[in-house]
Amino acid sequence: MHTNKSDELLLIEDNSTDAELTIRVLKKAGLTNNITWLKDGAEALDYILRMGEYSDRSNLHDPAVILLDLKLPKIDGIEVLAKIKADENTKCIPVVVFSSSNEEKDIAGSYRSGANSYIVKPVDFDLFSETVRQVGTYWMQLNTPPPAEGK
Amino acid sequence: MLLNNVKISTRLSLGLILIFIVLFSLTLFAISRMDILSDQTTKIYRHPLTVSNAVLRIHANIIKMHRSMKDVALTNDPAIIEESARTVDQLEAEVLKDFRVIDERFLGEKKQYEAALVTFVNWKPIRDEVILLMNKGMRMEAADITRGKGALYVENIESAMQFLGNFAQSKATEFLQNAEQTRRSSFRLMYIMLTIAMFTCLLFAIYLFRSITGPIKALSAATDRIGTGDLDSRVQIESEDEIGQLAKSFNRMTDDLERITASRDTRTSELAQITGRFTGLFNSSKDAIGWADLDGTLIDVNKAFCTLTGYTREELLSGTKYQELTPQEYHAEEAELIRDLLETGEPVEYEKENIRKDGSRVPLFLTVFIVKDENNNTIGVAAIIKDITEQKSAEVDRRYHSEVTLNMSEGVYLTRVNDGIIVYANPKFEEMFGYGPGEMVGQHVSIVNAPTEVSPEETVGEIMGILLKTGTWQGEIQNIKKDGTPFWCYASVSVFVHPEHGKVLISVHTDITEKKKVEDQIITLNVDLRRRTLELESLNSELESFSYSVSHDLKVPLRAIDGFSSILKEDFSDALNDEGRRILDVINSSVHRMSELINDILEFSRLGRQSVKKSEVNIEELAKNIFKEQMQSLPDRRVTLKIDPMPPAKADESMIRQVFINLISNAIKFTGDRETGVLEIKGVSGDNETVYNVKDNGIGFDMKYADKIFKVFHRLHNTNDFEGTGVGLALVERIINRHGGHVWAEGSVNKGTIISFSLPSETPSIRPNKHSGKISRAVGHNEVVS
Numbered sequence: 027m028h029t030n031k032s033d034e035l036l037l038i039e040d041n042s043t044d045a046e047l048t049i050r051v052l053k054k055a056g057l058t059n060n061i062t063w064l065k066d067g068a069e070a071l072d073y074i075l076r077m078g079e080y081s082d083r084s085n086l087h088d089p090a091v092i093l094l095d096l097k098l099p100k101i102d103g104i105e106v107l108a109k110i111k112a113d114e115n116t117k118c119i120p121v122v123v124f125s126s127s128n129e130e131k132d133i134a135g136s137y138r139s140g141a142n143s144y145i146v147k148p149v150d151f152d153l154f155s156e157t158v159r160q161v162g163t164y165w166m167q168l169n170t171p172p173p174a175e176g177k
Numbered sequence: 178m179l180l181n182n183v184k185i186s187t188r189l190s191l192g193l194i195l196i197f198i199v200l201f202s203l204t205l206f207a208i209s210r211m212d213i214l215s216d217q218t219t220k221i222y223r224h225p226l227t228v229s230n231a232v233l234r235i236h237a238n239i240i241k242m243h244r245s246m247k248d249v250a251l252t253n254d255p256a257i258i259e260e261s262a263r264t265v266d267q268l269e270a271e272v273l274k275d276f277r278v279i280d281e282r283f284l285g286e287k288k289q290y291e292a293a294l295v296t297f298v299n300w301k302p303i304r305d306e307v308i309l310l311m312n313k314g315m316r317m318e319a320a321d322i323t324r325g326k327g328a329l330y331v332e333n334i335e336s337a338m339q340f341l342g343n344f345a346q347s348k349a350t351e352f353l354q355n356a357e358q359t360r361r362s363s364f365r366l367m368y369i370m371l372t373i374a375m376f377t378c379l380l381f382a383i384y385l386f387r388s389i390t391g392p393i394k395a396l397s398a399a400t401d402r403i404g405t406g407d408l409d410s411r412v413q414i415e416s417e418d419e420i421g422q423l424a425k426s427f428n429r430m431t432d433d434l435e436r437i438t439a440s441r442d443t444r445t446s447e448l449a450q451i452t453g454r455f456t457g458l459f460n461s462s463k464d465a466i467g468w469a470d471l472d473g474t475l476i477d478v479n480k481a482f483c484t485l486t487g488y489t490r491e492e493l494l495s496g497t498k499y500q501e502l503t504p505q506e507y508h509a510e511e512a513e514l515i516r517d518l519l520e521t522g523e524p525v526e527y528e529k530e531n532i533r534k535d536g537s538r539v540p541l542f543l544t545v546f547i548v549k550d551e552n553n554n555t556i557g558v559a560a561i562i563k564d565i566t567e568q569k570s571a572e573v574d575r576r577y578h579s580e581v582t583l584n585m586s587e588g589v590y591l592t593r594v595n596d597g598i599i600v601y602a603n604p605k606f607e608e609m610f611g612y613g614p615g616e617m618v619g620q621h622v623s624i625v626n627a628p629t630e631v632s633p634e635e636t637v638g639e640i641m642g643i644l645l646k647t648g649t650w651q652g653e654i655q656n657i658k659k660d661g662t663p664f665w666c667y668a669s670v671s672v673f674v675h676p677e678h679g680k681v682l683i684s685v686h687t688d689i690t691e692k693k694k695v696e697d698q699i700i701t702l703n704v705d706l707r708r709r710t711l712e713l714e715s716l717n718s719e720l721e722s723f724s725y726s727v728s729h730d731l732k733v734p735l736r737a738i739d740g741f742s743s744i745l746k747e748d749f750s751d752a753l754n755d756e757g758r759r760i761l762d763v764i765n766s767s768v769h770r771m772s773e774l775i776n777d778i779l780e781f782s783r784l785g786r787q788s789v790k791k792s793e794v795n796i797e798e799l800a801k802n803i804f805k806e807q808m809q810s811l812p813d814r815r816v817t818l819k820i821d822p823m824p825p826a827k828a829d830e831s832m833i834r835q836v837f838i839n840l841i842s843n844a845i846k847f848t849g850d851r852e853t854g855v856l857e858i859k860g861v862s863g864d865n866e867t868v869y870n871v872k873d874n875g876i877g878f879d880m881k882y883a884d885k886i887f888k889v890f891h892r893l894h895n896t897n898d899f900e901g902t903g904v905g906l907a908l909v910e911r912i913i914n915r916h917g918g919h920v921w922a923e924g925s926v927n928k929g930t931i932i933s934f935s936l937p938s939e940t941p942s943i944r945p946n947k948h949s950g951k952i953s954r955a956v957g958h959n960e961v962v963s
Contacts, residue, residue, distance in 0.1 A: 043737035050744070097729065126732040128779065129725070149736050149772035151743040151765075 032087035034060045035166060038070040038106065039095045039124075044147070048093070048124075051155045057162035062089065067101025070094075071109055074116055088119045091165035094141075096125040096132055104135050111140030118172040120165060185389060185418050192381050199374040206370065210363035217356040225349030227282045231275040232342040236335065238268045238275075239297075243331045246304055249311055250323045262308050272297060285344045293337030300330040392420040396427060408435040468548050468559035471519075473498035476557060485541075485564055487534035499560075502531045504538065515545065515558060522547055528565070540565045588666075588686040590617065590625075593678050597622045600678045609666075609688055611659040627655040627663045644672055644682070653689065664690045724782045728775050735775075739768040770902075777904035780835075784911050789829045791916075796833070796869065797823045800858050803837050807845055816845055816854035823860030824867050826936050832912045839905040840871040840932055846901070847875030847930065862938065866918065870933035877924040886922050909934070 035058050039045040045063050052058060064070045072078040074092070092110070096103035103123065111117045122143040123136045136144050145161055148154045183191075245261040245268070252258060276294050283290050303326050310319035392414045402410035411431060414424035459466055465482035469475045478493050486493065486502055500508060507529040514525045524546040530538045542563040550556050582589055588606030592599055602610075602617040610617070610625060617624070644650045649671045656666045666686040675681045742764045746753070753761070797820060804818045826833060841856065848854030857872040878886065887910040888903075906922075913920045913934045924930035 041733050043740070044733055047736065047740040097726075126729045126736075128776075129783070147732070147736065149732050149739060149775075150769065151736065151739040154736060154740065155743075 032060075032090045032171065033058050033166070034062060034087065034089040035162070036070075036074070036089035036092045037061055037063045038065075038067070038092065038098065038103070039063065040065050040098050041095070044095070047151070047154065048158055051158040052162045055159045055162060057159070057166045058090075065099070067098040067103065067106045069100075070098075070106055071101060074110055074119070075113060088116065090120070090171050091169075092119060092121045093124045093161070094121055096123060096127060096136070104132075104139055107136065107141060108139040120169065120171065122161060122165060124161070183418065185420070188385060188388070188418075192385055195381060196378050199377065203367070203370055203374060207363075207367060210359070210367070213359050214356060214363070217352055217359060221349050221352040221356070224282050224284050225345040225352065228279050228284075228345035229342055229349065231278040231282075232338050232345065235272050235275045235279075236338050236342075238272045239331060239334050239338070242268045242272075242304075243327070246307060246323055246327060249308060250316065250320045252311075253316070255312065258308065258311050265304060269301070279341065283341070283345070284348055285341070289337070289340060289344070293334065293341060296330065296333045296337055300327070300334065303327050303330060388416075388418075389420065392416065392424060396420065396424055399427065399431075403431055403434070408438055462561075465562040465564070466559065467493075467499070467562070468557050469499050470557040471555070473500050475499060482562070485533075485539065485562065486531060504530055504532055518545055518547060518558065519555065540569050588688075590684055590686075591675065591678070592622045592682045592684070594672070594680040594682060599624075600675070600681060606686060609658075609686065610656070611662075624659075625656050627657045640670065644670060648672055656686070664688060665693045667692075721782065721786070724778060728779045728782075731775050732772070735768050735771055739765060742768075774902045774904075777902045777908070781904055781908055781911065784832070784908060784915070787832075789832065789915050791827050791829055794826045794828050794830050794833055796826050796837075796860055799830075799834060800837050800841065803834070803841050804856065807838075807842055811845065814845065814849070814854065815852065816848060816856060819855065819857040821859055823858070823869070824862045826860075826867060826869070827938070828916055828936060829912075832915070836909050836912050836934070837871075839909050843905060843932075844871055844873035844875065844930070847877075848873050849875075851875065863935075864938075866935040866937050868933055868935045870931050872929060872931045874929045877926050877928045877930050878922075879926050880924070883922060887920065906932075 035052065037045060037048060039048065042065075045065075049061055049063065052061060062073070064073055073080045073083070074088075076083050094103050094107060098106065101109075103125070107121055107123070110119060110121060117140070120142040121140070122145060123141045124145050124147060125132060126147045126149075127133075128146050133144050143161075145157060148157055242265050245265045249258050249261045249265075252261075276290075276297070279290055280287075280294075303322060307319045307322050307327065310316075310322065392412075395414060396412050399410050399412040408431065411428045412424040414421050459479045462479055462481055465479065465485040467475055467478035467482045475493050475497050478490060480490075483490050483493065488497070500511075503511060511527070511529060514527055517523075518525045524544055526542070526544050528540065528542050530540055533539055542565050543560045544562075545558055545560045547555050548557040548559050582603045585603065585605060588603060588609040590599055590602040590606045599617050599620055599622055602612070604614065607614060607617060640650050640652075649669070651669045652667070654666050654668045655663055657663050665688075667689045668684050668686050670682055670684045672680060672682055742761050746758065746761050750758070800820060800823075801818070808814065808816060844856050845854060848856075851874060855874045858869070859872075860867055860869045887906050909932070910920050913936070917937045918935040920932065920934040922930060922932050
């Protein structure tokens with residue numbers, strides 16, 4: 027584990043098949059093994075904001091990137107996004123919205139709430155694999171994350 | 178002023194005399210100054226000049242004498258001596274004469290004159306001695322004396338003469354100066370006096386002018402005032418002169434005039450008072466009054482008469498006879514009546530008609546009586562004429578109204594306000610309430626009003642309040658029939674004073690039971706409609722969210738199927754035989770198709786929600802670009818595009834772009850089995866709309882399916898021959914409909930397809946979808962590019 031750079035990818039996805047396919051592609055491409063998968067919005071927020079059962083979460087670093095689905099149980103993706111971006115401690119974490127929706131209102135809403143990127147999930151698995159690989163490469167390898175502010 | 182009471186002629190004479198005196202004294206003064214001047218001038222001539230001349234002559238003569246004496250002394254000839262001596266004596270006499278002149282005129286001291294004279298006289302013995310000596314021949318001695326004593330004497334005389342001359346000269350100068358001084362002072366004085374004289378004259382003239390013109394002006398002004406009728410005006414001139422006299426006469430005259438005018442006015446007003454009573458009556462009477470002589474010729478008529486007949490007074494009084502104004506049918510009857518009048522002297526009253534100037538008839542009531550002169554002779558007849566048009570028409574109105582009331586379809590009844598008793602009910606009202614003829618009259622009004630509820634909105638008291646305030650009341654009211662059946666009426670109530678019953682309420686009732694029923698139905702229907710609309714709205718939004726979320730959620734298992742079947746192929750390839758791998762491929766291709774369908778459904782549902790943002794779109798360029806893009810992915814195909822210049826469209830660019838993408842890709846797709854595909858795109862502007870069409874030479878379609886071609890998911894061809902989801906044309910229709918246009922298709926099997934659509938030229942109003950239903954002639958391939 028680097029001291030300055032997190033290798034954690036946080037996947038927030040309620041659908042287990044989508045999650046499995048995503049994790050498989052990421053791992054197969056050797057992008058990261060440190061993937062945290064959370065299945066609903068409420069849990070995700072607790073985790074990110076270190077609340078509830080995650081209030082004494084041990085890992086020092088925030089995830090390098092959050093892959094966020096929009097259709098989530100309990101608290102939906104846009105709200106999760108807005109809360110992350112509204113919190114001083116977490117607003118710098120890159121959030122990539124990863125959704126099946128190609129709807130204008132979802133895209134616009136995500137960006138308005140501070141999304142760093144919006145990726146439409148292709149149905150075709152080849153395209154899907156390629157897309158996930160590229161997103162992983164970009165955010166886990168090419169992108170320089172914000173510096174951790176002494177916690 | 179002092180002179181105010183002096184007559185003007187006296188004043189003028191005084192003025193003239195004054196001027197004369199001034200001028201006269203001036204003249205006298207001038208003459209006196211002239212005298213002094215001439216005196217002084219004379220003095221100069223009398224004294225200094227005379228003296229001076231004498232001195233000069235003496236001087237010359239002495240020189241002559243001296244020369245002669247020298248001649249004597251120088252000659253030897255006794256004759257010359259004698260001659261010279263004689264000359265000297267003559268000259269001496271001359272000199273002495275002049276000395277006498279000087280003695281007479283000299284103004285200086287006599288001593289000097291006397292000294293000069295003595296010197297001259299004393300020269301005589303010396304000359305005599307010289308002459309004596311010469312006669313003795315003693316020339317030398319004589320010459321000595323001449324040069325010595327003689328010359329000395331001449332010199333002395335000369336200087337004495339010089340002195341006298343100088344004195345005279347100075348005296349002359351003195352005189353001249355005096356004269357000059359006198360002249361100057363005289364002129365100065367004369368100027369001053371002249372100025373004073375002129376000034377005095379001027380002042381006097383001004384005074385005189387004013388003292389005369391002022392009163393004349395006042396007089397003239399007063400005349401003017403009186404001329405304009407101000408008889409109180411008087412002239413304020415107090416002087417005793419002619420103008421004062423005139424002013425007094427004038428004021429007296431004005432007094433007289435005023436007195437005369439006043440008395441005339443009094444008489445006039447008395448007269449006016451007397452006559453005014455009658456002429457006022459005559460002229461202001463609303464009734465026409467006129468009188469005529471015994472033949473019927475009008476002598477005088479009043480204003481009302483003119484109004485009544487429509488003629489002017491002048492027209493009527495220029496020989497018109499009253500018979501001319503009367504229609505023929507009244508002549509005999511009227512003549513009879515007038516004869517009676519003349520015989521009996523008793524006024525007659527009758528009705529007749531007149532013909533007005535405009536030809537219309539006016540009904541009249543006349544009172545005719547006899548007119549007599551001061552001698553009590555009958556000279557004519559006079560008439561007071563009433564226009565009874567209104568009475569006549571009121572009579573007609575009454576008849577008309579009662580006829581209306583009897584036959585009208587509304588019920589009418591009258592109620593006395595005092596006691597609430599019904600005094601009249603028309604047949605319809607009786608029928609409406611189920612009473613027999615006349616049965617309601619005399620009963621209390623409460624028999625018509627429903628006992629429980631007088632009116633839904635108003636109580637009777639309130640109705641009465643409104644009635645008394647505004648005079649009318651309208652509204653719906655519940656009434657009750659004779660048999661006790663309640664029913665609704667629309668009532669219009671007003672108050673009026675009946676000649677027989679006093680204040681009454683008149684109510685017009687319409688039975689609105691049917692109307693009420695229909696209204697209730699409408700209300701029920703409306704409520705129902707509103708409920709259904711709400712249901713539909715919520716259903717619609719449910720449907721929207723359903724299709725949205727289903728489309729998204731559908732993708733997840735699809736992705737899973739595709740993903741896991743791919744993983745199977747990838748990771749377990751060895752465990753599968755060819756058939757197994759083929760089956761996996763079928764699974765994959767089915768997933769692709771499903772995914773396309775889902776995308777098209779999403780697009781279709783999105784179009785229903787998206788707003789149309791119109792701008793001007795260059796269709797020609799748009800179509801060309803789309804064709805080029807489409808052909809890029811099909812390098813093996815040969816398709817030609819024929820495109821004419823097209824009018825631009827007012828449309829949402831991204832939507833209209835989708836329309837052309839779908840139509841062009843369809844056309845390319847369905848010409849796939851042709852060696853050369855031909856695409857023709859046209860656009861024609863009409864009055865209200867522009868029609869675009871896309872024509873191909875492809876496989877065409879059977880016109881009997883024309884009504885299915887635009888339906889979602891409907892396909893006319895096998896997926897194996899032509900791929901597609903069946904949403905493309907449905908999308909086109911939805912877009913065109915949302916633009917206010919319509920779309921249709923034409924074609925036949927193997928002969929190509931024409932898809933046409935129209936767009937309104939101007940801002941579109943919502944119009945019915947002409948395509949859907951019977952107007953759609955279209956049939957065609959229902960295949961669509963995804």
